[in-house]
Amino acid sequence: MHIARIVFIALAVIAGISPAGVLAQALEKSKITIAVGGKNLFYYLPLTIAERRGFFKDEGLTVEIVDFPGGAKALQAMVGSSADIVSGAYEHTINMQAKGINIVGIALEGRYSGIVLGVHKNKVTQYKTPKDMKGWKIGVTAPGSSTNMMVSSLLAKDHLPPDAVSIIGVGATAGAVAAMRKGEIDGISNLDPVIARLEASGDIIPVIDTRTAKGMKEVYGGAYHAGCIYAPAEWLKKYPNTAQAVVNAIVRADLWLQTARPEDVVKTVPPEYYGDDPTMYKVALLKNMEGYSPDGLFSMDGAKNVYKVLNSFEPSVQAAKIDLTKTFDNSFAQKALKKYRK
Numbered sequence: 001m002h003i004a005r006i007v008f009i010a011l012a013v014i015a016g017i018s019p020a021g022v023l024a025q026a027l028e029k030s031k032i033t034i035a036v037g038g039k040n041l042f043y044y045l046p047l048t049i050a051e052r053r054g055f056f057k058d059e060g061l062t063v064e065i066v067d068f069p070g071g072a073k074a075l076q077a078m079v080g081s082s083a084d085i086v087s088g089a090y091e092h093t094i095n096m097q098a099k100g101i102n103i104v105g106i107a108l109e110g111r112y113s114g115i116v117l118g119v120h121k122n123k124v125t126q127y128k129t130p131k132d133m134k135g136w137k138i139g140v141t142a143p144g145s146s147t148n149m150m151v152s153s154l155l156a157k158d159h160l161p162p163d164a165v166s167i168i169g170v171g172a173t174a175g176a177v178a179a180m181r182k183g184e185i186d187g188i189s190n191l192d193p194v195i196a197r198l199e200a201s202g203d204i205i206p207v208i209d210t211r212t213a214k215g216m217k218e219v220y221g222g223a224y225h226a227g228c229i230y231a232p233a234e235w236l237k238k239y240p241n242t243a244q245a246v247v248n249a250i251v252r253a254d255l256w257l258q259t260a261r262p263e264d265v266v267k268t269v270p271p272e273y274y275g276d277d278p279t280m281y282k283v284a285l286l287k288n289m290e291g292y293s294p295d296g297l298f299s300m301d302g303a304k305n306v307y308k309v310l311n312s313f314e315p316s317v318q319a320a321k322i323d324l325t326k327t328f329d330n331s332f333a334q335k336a337l338k339k340y341r342k
Helices: 003-015 017-025 042-052 071-079 091-098 146-157 175-180 194-201 213-221 233-238 240-259 262-268 280-290 299-310 315-320 331-340
Strands: 032-036 062-068 085-089 102-109 117-122 139-140 167-170 187-190 203-211 227-232
Touching: 032 042, 032 071, 032 240, 042 062, 042 240, 042 280, 062 071, 071 085, 071 091, 071 233, 091 102, 091 299, 091 315, 102 233, 102 240, 117 146, 117 262, 117 280, 139 213, 146 175, 146 187, 146 213, 146 299, 175 187, 175 194, 175 299, 187 194, 187 227, 187 331, 194 203, 194 280, 203 213, 203 315, 213 299, 227 233, 233 240, 240 280, 262 315, 299 315
Parallel strands: 032 062, 032 085, 139 167, 139 187
Antiparallel strands: 085 227, 102 227, 117 187, 117 203
């Protein structure tokens, strides 16, 4: 028996804990990499809260968070094995199953997508419905990301194909703001704080807003799964205790956000998230607060609505038989709630 294992068991016995019980909870992997597409976005705020408040460390994890321009890039990093798991859009669990790759959502971060479609101030008189965007250049965080998917779903409602517009990847930071202000794009599908900056300066007029229950109902039909932690099914089988530790941290962040004041959030996030305007950050935060998951749990209604949206425009999803029960697993979040919900 390895010397470290002997010491581990001995300490457990001294502490009066069952060695088998302690070892069962030991992390199979204490250092992990989480990929995310736009870490500064409110969409992924629970991830930053878990990191900055030390929730990952409390679970014995050393986490490296690698930021990408959009969720599709983060997904590619995981599929290419340069990241263990992803903080990304739940939509990808369905899209990837259609491609024969099983990835599973294990902790829900957001129940509203929080995506806003904004039209350039000089174009807004030409817009009445999404079909009026035909031929326009629309900026998204990255092609294939959830911001792109929302544009495609809106076009599908007006019986237009996804290529009725030109999709331009502009990222989720200052580059997205600059692209709109320079007139490089006609409209933008993005999230706060990018949208908040463009809205405050008058560069865009929001025409579709899923930061609210009303907007979610209009665009998606109700319950929805937005940002979440997802991982390959095989990774979860190999590292169940590590996965549980990750979910513990995220669920704890979800719970913290339910009672946190805007001032608490501003004090927690890195200063570069709000720059020289923390007031604008607080205003934007208040527009997004009701969209965070209260408990990290997925619902079948939410999964069905995401599937319905994807099935309206995505050929691979239309051609596949999707088993939604394999796209999320609530068992990790349920265990986390037993530990942390008071």
